[in-house]
Amino acid sequence: METFLSIAVVLLPVAYLLVAVAYGFVFFSSHPTARRWSTPGLLATLGFHALYLIGLAVRWHQFPAATVSQALSVMAFAVAAVYAVVEWHGRERSTGFWLVGLVFFFQLLSALLGRPEPPDLARFKNALIGLHISLALLGYTGFAVAAGYSFLFLQLYRELKGGRFSTFFGKLPPLEILERMMLGAVTTGFLALTGAAISGAFWAERIFHSSWQHDPKILSTLAIWGLYAAVLLMRRLRRWQGRETAIACLAGLGAVLFSLVAVNFFFTDFHGFL
Amino acid sequence: MHATDSEKVEGPPLLLVGTDYRCAPIELRERIALSPREVEAVLVELLARPAVGEAFALSTCNRTEIYVSPRDENAAYRELLELLFLRRAPELAHPGRLFVHRNGEAARHLLSVASGLESMVLGEPEILGQVKQAGAIAEQVGSAGVLLRRLLRTAIATGGRARSDTAIASGAVSLGYAVVELARNVFRDLEDCRVLLLGAGETARLVARSLTERGAQKLTVANRSEERLRAFREEFPDVEPLPLAERLRALETADLVVATTGADEPLLVRRDLQQAMRSRGSRPLLVVDLGVPRNVDPAAGRIRNLFLQSIDSLENLIERNLKRRREEVPKVEEILERELARFLAWQRSLDAEPIIAELQRQAERIRRQELDGALARFPPETHEDLERMTRSLVRKILHHPSVRLRDPSAEDANSRLALVRELFQLGGDGESEPEA
Numbered sequence: 001m002e003t004f005l006s007i008a009v010v011l012l013p014v015a016y017l018l019v020a021v022a023y024g025f026v027f028f029s030s031h032p033t034a035r036r037w038s039t040p041g042l043l044a045t046l047g048f049h050a051l052y053l054i055g056l057a058v059r060w061h062q063f064p065a066a067t068v069s070q071a072l073s074v075m076a077f078a079v080a081a082v083y084a085v086v087e088w089h090g091r092e093r094s095t096g097f098w099l100v101g102l103v104f105f106f107q108l109l110s111a112l113l114g115r116p117e118p119p120d121l122a123r124f125k126n127a128l129i130g131l132h133i134s135l136a137l138l139g140y141t142g143f144a145v146a147a148g149y150s151f152l153f154l155q156l157y158r159e160l161k162g163g164r165f166s167t168f169f170g171k172l173p174p175l176e177i178l179e180r181m182m183l184g185a186v187t188t189g190f191l192a193l194t195g196a197a198i199s200g201a202f203w204a205e206r207i208f209h210s211s212w213q214h215d216p217k218i219l220s221t222l223a224i225w226g227l228y229a230a231v232l233l234m235r236r237l238r239r240w241q242g243r244e245t246a247i248a249c250l251a252g253l254g255a256v257l258f259s260l261v262a263v264n265f266f267f268t269d270f271h272g273f274l
Numbered sequence: 275m276h277a278t279d280s281e282k283v284e285g286p287p288l289l290l291v292g293t294d295y296r297c298a299p300i301e302l303r304e305r306i307a308l309s310p311r312e313v314e315a316v317l318v319e320l321l322a323r324p325a326v327g328e329a330f331a332l333s334t335c336n337r338t339e340i341y342v343s344p345r346d347e348n349a350a351y352r353e354l355l356e357l358l359f360l361r362r363a364p365e366l367a368h369p370g371r372l373f374v375h376r377n378g379e380a381a382r383h384l385l386s387v388a389s390g391l392e393s394m395v396l397g398e399p400e401i402l403g404q405v406k407q408a409g410a411i412a413e414q415v416g417s418a419g420v421l422l423r424r425l426l427r428t429a430i431a432t433g434g435r436a437r438s439d440t441a442i443a444s445g446a447v448s449l450g451y452a453v454v455e456l457a458r459n460v461f462r463d464l465e466d467c468r469v470l471l472l473g474a475g476e477t478a479r480l481v482a483r484s485l486t487e488r489g490a491q492k493l494t495v496a497n498r499s500e501e502r503l504r505a506f507r508e509e510f511p512d513v514e515p516l517p518l519a520e521r522l523r524a525l526e527t528a529d530l531v532v533a534t535t536g537a538d539e540p541l542l543v544r545r546d547l548q549q550a551m552r553s554r555g556s557r558p559l560l561v562v563d564l565g566v567p568r569n570v571d572p573a574a575g576r577i578r579n580l581f582l583q584s585i586d587s588l589e590n591l592i593e594r595n596l597k598r599r600r601e602e603v604p605k606v607e608e609i610l611e612r613e614l615a616r617f618l619a620w621q622r623s624l625d626a627e628p629i630i631a632e633l634q635r636q637a638e639r640i641r642r643q644e645l646d647g648a649l650a651r652f653p654p655e656t657h658e659d660l661e662r663m664t665r666s667l668v669r670k671i672l673h674h675p676s677v678r679l680r681d682p683s684a685e686d687a688n689s690r691l692a693l694v695r696e697l698f699q700l701g702g703d704g705e706s707e708p709e710a
Contacts, residue, residue: 032439156459160560161575163587165594170445170455175558176462241556241579 001059008052009111015045016076016104023096027171038096042084049077049107065133068260069113076106078141079148086181094171099148106144113261128203135196140256142189143228147253149182150246157243179242183235186249190228197225220259227252285621286327286421289347290380291354292339293372295394298363302371305363308333310411316340316358317417323357325349328419330412330426332387334404336394339387341380343421378618381425385610385617388433390442397442397599402433424620432613440605445595449477450484452588453562455595457485457530460560460581464489470524471495471513472541473534474506477564481532482510494528496521497535525550531561533569543571551577562588626679629691632700633675637668 019041025034053074056064065071083099152172159169172178231248234240240248293303308316313331320329320342328343340358344350351374359366366372375383383392388405390397409426412418418426437443446455454464461467469490471478474497482493496516497503503515516524521541525531533541542561547570551559562583563570575582641664649657679694694700 030439030441160456160460160581160583163583163590165587165591169591169594170459172459174458174462175460179556180462235556238555242558243578 001055005052005055005059008048008055009114012045012049012052012073013104013108013111015041015048016080016100016107019045020097020100020104023093023100026093027097028167035093038093039084039087042080042087042096042100046077046080046084049073049080053077063130063133065137067113069110071133071137071260072106072110072113074137075141075144076103076110078137079103079106079144082141082145082185092173094173095148095152098152099145102144102148109261128199128206132196132199132203135192135199139189139191139193139196140260142185142187142192143224143249143252143256146182146185146189146249149178149185150249153178153182153242153246154250157246175242179245182242182246182249186228186231186245186252190225190232193221193225193228197221217259220255224252224255224259227255285618285624286343287347288341288377288380288421288425288621289344289350289354290339290341290375290383291351291359291372292332292337293359293366294337294339294392297373298366298371302363302365303336303338306333306338306359306366307335308338308358310407313408313411314415317412317415319357320353321415321417323350323353325353328422329417330408330422332384332405332408334401337387337392339383341384341422341425343419347376377621378614381428381617381621382610382614384425384429385432385614388429389436389606389610390433391436391603391606391610395447396596397437397444397602398447399437399443402430402437405429405433420624421621425617428613428617432610435609435613436606439609440602442599442602442606445591445598447592447595447599448480448484449564449588449592450480451488452591453481453530453532454484454488455591456562456581456583456588457490457560458488460558461529465491467529468492468527469494470521470528470531471534472518472521472531472569473497473536473565474499474502475534475536477534478532479506479509481534481562481564482506482513486510494524496524522546522550526553529557529559531559531570532564533562534564535569536565537569538567540571541565541569542574544573544577547571547574547580548577551580554579564588623680626691629694629700630676630679633694633698634672636698636700637672641665641668 019038022034022038022041025031026038053064056070056073060066065074079099080103083096083103087093087096152168153175155168156172156175156178159165160175173181227248231240231245231252235245293306295303308331313333316331317329320326320340325344325346326342327345330341332339332341338358340354342350342354355367359372384405386392388402390399390401393401405426409418409423409430412422412426446452457464457467464485467490469482469485469492471482471493474495478495482495485493491512493510493512494514494516495503495506495510496518497506498518500515500517507513507515518535518541525542525546531542535541547559547561556579559580560583561570561574561580564585566585568584570582572582572584574580645660645664649660652660675694679691
């Protein structure tokens with residue numbers, strides 16, 4: 001098991017990189033071999049990734065999100081799975097390069113931040129905290145997917161506005177679809193993060209009964225929640241349109257990564273596991 | 275007529291005589307262009323000539339090409355000139371007006387035509403359908419035999435693969451389709467897209483044609499002249515007509531606006547469009563201004579969620595698409611060469627068929643003679659078994675040599691055929707029909 005896990009840590013980013021390159025060939029040159037192998041390659045890597053996460057859970061007897069590295073790996077898996085469903089449902093692979101590229105980035109970060117022995121956290125065996133972590137990861141995955149679509153939206157928006165058409169043009173889904181996918185992902189992410197915040201607050205109140213509310217991690221997460229709430233509110237009030245929403249989604253992903261990586265490393269003890 | 279090395283005959287011969295937009299101006303091309311009925315008549319007439327074994331004709335506005343499998347190449351060439359080219363347009367006798375290709379080069383040319391590499395607009399999609407139609411006519415008349423049927427199948431497959439495996443046909447390269455391409459990059463579905471055309475002239479018709487061909491259903495056309503609106507509706511009966519003065523009302527519900535009038539003043543100013551955008555919520559608006567002078571205030575391009583495209587941006591798009599198509603040419607050529615090699619290998623293998631057939635006939639003759647002499651010495655109930663056994667013996671003995679003789683990849687295929695002829699004393703009269 002140990003050997004499998006150590007090999008998988010190295011192989012997963014490499015595999016995602018290869019799949020992203022294959023999707024890149026599909027996107028930029030419609031290469032027939034890449035078109036044939038990109039989807040099977042992604043599915044095989046997803047299968048391998050699932051085995052890795054199961055392996056982690058079996059090895060450490062807890063949900064594989066006890067460290068930032070593990071959480072990033074779960075997020076990478078979730079983004080890749082979401083993309084695989086989108087590809088299967090929409091029968092189009094033009095966004096694969098960008099989303100699998102994002103998956104590669106998360107998995108690489110996960111490998112770089114990996115610790116040999118994650119802490120054994122008894123609280124991870126609690127049902128409420130299980131719900132909290134699952135919802136939080138679902139929320140972050142939603143925000144990551146939204147950021148992926150936002151990037152593509154802005155690229156296409158810029159080209160249409162400027163009347164200058166690069167390689168991107170004609171290869172992406174239409175602006176309306178990109179906007180709809182971005183909004184769908186943001187809404188899902190926001191609802192999940194709301195659920196995560198509520199379940200987390202209940203759990204913390206029961207365990208700590210103290211000033212957990214002032215922890216930097218809690219504050220940064222609340223700021224992220226507020227940012228996405230503002231995005232959805234501005235959309236609802238029709239004050240913001242696609243472009244503003246997309247910029248906010250990209251900024252939101254930056255905030256999520258800051259909260260996940262920097263805050264955990266430098267500012268918090270209470271929420272150090274994730 | 276002299277054959278070059280690349281045109282050396284291997285397998286049944288193939289001859290192509292034709293002209294296209296690069297060799298002959300439209301005045302000559304239109305005189306030799308053939309309607310489907312004329313194609314049938316030409317093919318029937320060609321088949322009646324002893325010099326021609328098989329024939330098929332491809333005739334479009336840009337090319338007229340006749341492919342034949344000749345029994346006598348020089349005679350077939352002369353007859354093609356007399357029957358069609360020089361009879362209808364004697365000027366084609368001038369050097370460079372006609373092209374002649376033989377064998378591999380003729381096959382390569384048809385594959386290249388079907389892939390869109392020879393088209394005036396690189397990669398245009400219609401030519402593949404025209405090749406299919408030409409094949410269907412030849413099939414119907416019965417003028418395409420084993421060789422041309424296979425060549426047509428190969429050409430159609432090559433054209434299909436070129437379009438599916440490369441981007442040779444991707445992206446719009448005409449004004450009408452460029453508008454469609456822009457709309458497809460903004461809206462989910464052209465069917466749900468409300469189109470407002472300002473102007474009812476030739477450009478508006480061109481755009482309307484492209485949009486309706488690609489699924490747009492909700493079209494409104496606004497024009498000052500009622501007469502022009504009526505004329506427009508004769509071609510597009512489902513289009514809703516609108517006096518130009520009411521254009522701002524239609525603007526609120528439109529998703530795509532295409533302005534094509536020759537008006538001196540802008541028909542849509544920034545304020546009008548800003549007003550329309552306010553009532554649209556977050557729905558984007560695509561405005562394509564094809565008017566010269568411009569029909570839409572350029573300052574409107576700064577409005578959020580409104581995408582204003584000028585004639586220049588459409589030209590940028592068309593140029594970019596053409597460049598992309600040009601970059602795909604090597605990939606298409608790779609596919610073409612692969613398919614051509616397969617076809618030529620098959621064509622070469624046809625040389626072996628008459629020899630194999632004769633070898634089988636000779637073996638059967640010997641088997642029959644020996645068996646007839648021997649049967650009297652065996653009881654009658656064993657005759658059937660003997661018949662079966664000897665037949666199986668001959669088949670098994672000849673199986674491997676037949677396979678090897680048919681193998682066109684063998685470098686010494688020709689000398690091998692000659693050796694078999696000599697060893698078995700075969701005449702090589704080619705009586706039998708080649709295998710399909």
